[in-house]
Amino acid sequence: MRLEEIENEIRSCKRCELWKSKTNYVPGEGNPKAKIVFIGEAPGREEDIQGRPFVGKAGKYLTEVLKKLGVERSEVYITNVLKCRPPNNRDPKPEEIEACKPHLLKQLEITRPDAIVCLGRFSSDVILNEFGLGFRGISRDRGKVFEVEKWDKIVKIIPTYHPAAILRNRGLAEYFESDLKKAVEVLKRKPKTLLDFFS
Numbered sequence: 001m002r003l004e005e006i007e008n009e010i011r012s013c014k015r016c017e018l019w020k021s022k023t024n025y026v027p028g029e030g031n032p033k034a035k036i037v038f039i040g041e042a043p044g045r046e047e048d049i050q051g052r053p054f055v056g057k058a059g060k061y062l063t064e065v066l067k068k069l070g071v072e073r074s075e076v077y078i079t080n081v082l083k084c085r086p087p088n089n090r091d092p093k094p095e096e097i098e099a100c101k102p103h104l105l106k107q108l109e110i111t112r113p114d115a116i117v118c119l120g121r122f123s124s125d126v127i128l129n130e131f132g133l134g135f136r137g138i139s140r141d142r143g144k145v146f147e148v149e150k151w152d153k154i155v156k157i158i159p160t161y162h163p164a165a166i167l168r169n170r171g172l173a174e175y176f177e178s179d180l181k182k183a184v185e186v187l188k189r190k191p192k193t194l195l196d197f198f199s
């Protein structure tokens, strides 16, 4: 299956009730061969209007930090736990997360990234539990680099704060940036063999 097929599948999803109140589905966007996948919580107002992830204030900040670290948005893949906006940006409900999770897992199965950055507690909870690592809260787990064996390689899972949290508390920015830096390091890994180089 290709990434666009999943994105199209998402655009007709009725697995939970959120499709009724959304304006647009927000499946995700970016490089299908991305080495880093960023996973947020759910689309906000601006994302719902545009049908694209992280294009509001928090998204602009995320894009800015990536640029500072020498990474363009088009190099990575960006998506969310939920693909539809919860009304008034309320927290995702457990049943919505469960209903939407297969979409996210398929997106990961296709991109097979070297690093997964979990933006905020919902994303960290879903991913760490999915990979059998357990989530102990964002303040405890952020900045840790978890490593799992997956897709015949070691995949890094890096939980960090949600960029919207940084906009509310600028004092957290240095932690956020250092967490993202850990993920960006996978882009600098040297290929071990010629085969790695071309794959």
Ligand code: URA
Binding pocket: 040, 041, 042, 043, 044, 047, 052, 053, 054, 055, 056, 058, 059, 080, 164
């Ligand atoms: N917040 C999120 O979690 N995701 C978005 O796409 C935008 C804001």
